Amino acid sequence: MSARDDERIDLSALGGPDPLRADAVIAKAMTRIGSASPVREPLVAELARWWRPGLAAAVIFFALGMLLARPRPAAEDIVSAEAMVLEWAESGHVPSNGELLATFRGDRR
Amino acid sequence: MGQARRGDAAAFELLLRRHFRAGYLVAMAQLDEPADAEDACQDAFVKAWDQLGQCREPARFGAWLLRIVRNTAQNRRDYLRVRHTEPLDEDTAGYAKGSSDRDLDRRELAGTLHAALATLRPLQREVVLMHDLDNWPHARIAELLEISEVLSRRHLSDARKQLRALLRERTSEGDRS
Numbered sequence: 001m002s003a004r005d006d007e008r009i010d011l012s013a014l015g016g017p018d019p020l021r022a023d024a025v026i027a028k029a030m031t032r033i034g035s036a037s038p039v040r041e042p043l044v045a046e047l048a049r050w051w052r053p054g055l056a057a058a059v060i061f062f063a064l065g066m067l068l069a070r071p072r073p074a075a076e077d078i079v080s081a082e083a084m085v086l087e088w089a090e091s092g093h094v095p096s097n098g099e100l101l102a103t104f105r106g107d108r109r
Numbered sequence: 110m111g112q113a114r115r116g117d118a119a120a121f122e123l124l125l126r127r128h129f130r131a132g133y134l135v136a137m138a139q140l141d142e143p144a145d146a147e148d149a150c151q152d153a154f155v156k157a158w159d160q161l162g163q164c165r166e167p168a169r170f171g172a173w174l175l176r177i178v179r180n181t182a183q184n185r186r187d188y189l190r191v192r193h194t195e196p197l198d199e200d201t202a203g204y205a206k207g208s209s210d211r212d213l214d215r216r217e218l219a220g221t222l223h224a225a226l227a228t229l230r231p232l233q234r235e236v237v238l239m240h241d242l243d244n245w246p247h248a249r250i251a252e253l254l255e256i257s258e259v260l261s262r263r264h265l266s267d268a269r270k271q272l273r274a275l276l277r278e279r280t281s282e283g284d285r286s
Binding site: 006007008009010011012013014015016017018021022024025026028029030032033034 | 118121122125126129130133134137143147150151154155158215218219222223237238240241242243266269272273276
């Protein structure tokens with residue numbers, strides 16, 4: 001390294017940072033910032049904040065879904081085929097093929 | 110920094126004031142015109158506000174901000190290169206006609222310096238601008254550019270050597286013509 005390499009090069013013709021221009025640039029940026037939305041956290045941080053309530057909601061929905069999806073017995077299933085036959089015997093009613101089919105199919109359900 | 114992250118715009122403005130000079134010089138290392146460097150800074154500051162939650166090391170906010178300024182200035186430089194072939198508009202032509210000889214000399218010198226700076230590596234340009242144009246100490250340059258002080262001195266020395274050689278060459282070309 002020569003002694004000349006230690007000498008400063010005059011770059012003033014390029015124009016350095018001007019305090020007045022700095023104020024103007026910062027003011028314009030702040031105006032744009034003021035009209036924009038507030039600071040947003042990164043996606044990971046947002047997810048981290050919402051995972052507990054999200055998990056609780058998922059558990060509730062799952063439990064409700066299980067309750068609603070459970071098969072409920074139909075009304076005709078409650079009356080057994082045996083009771084129907086007993087009723088027919090007592091009343092002297094001779095069941096048609098259709099009645100027999102409906103009764104015993106319902107019994108198997 | 111903590112206040113700024115919580116959405117305090119006034120606190121963010123203070124941070125910008127503290128780092129404006131460095132930001133401007135980093136933008137100048139990419140762009141020839143001061144007005145372009147200022148526009149790049151403005152855009153970068155707005156981006157920095159939007160991305161403030163991503164600044165993982167608040168103690169190194171300055172270096173983080175400069176990375177955003179550098180990227181924004183590079184994008185602007187690429188955009189301007191594409192537009193460069195378009196003809197001068199009326200205003201620009203009028204400005205050139207109305208300029209005094211002194212302004213023109215200064216612009217010519219600035220053009221020569223920019224051409225010489227363009228031959229340097231980007232990091233060398235940033236170091237030489239911070240040190241020789243704005244008198245920054247190596248410790249501060251090293252901190253903001255995320256390099257060692259030794260490397261900062263080395264870049265400055267190399268940059269000066271290269272700039273002197275180029276400027277000498279151009280001066281002698283000018284004398285001959």
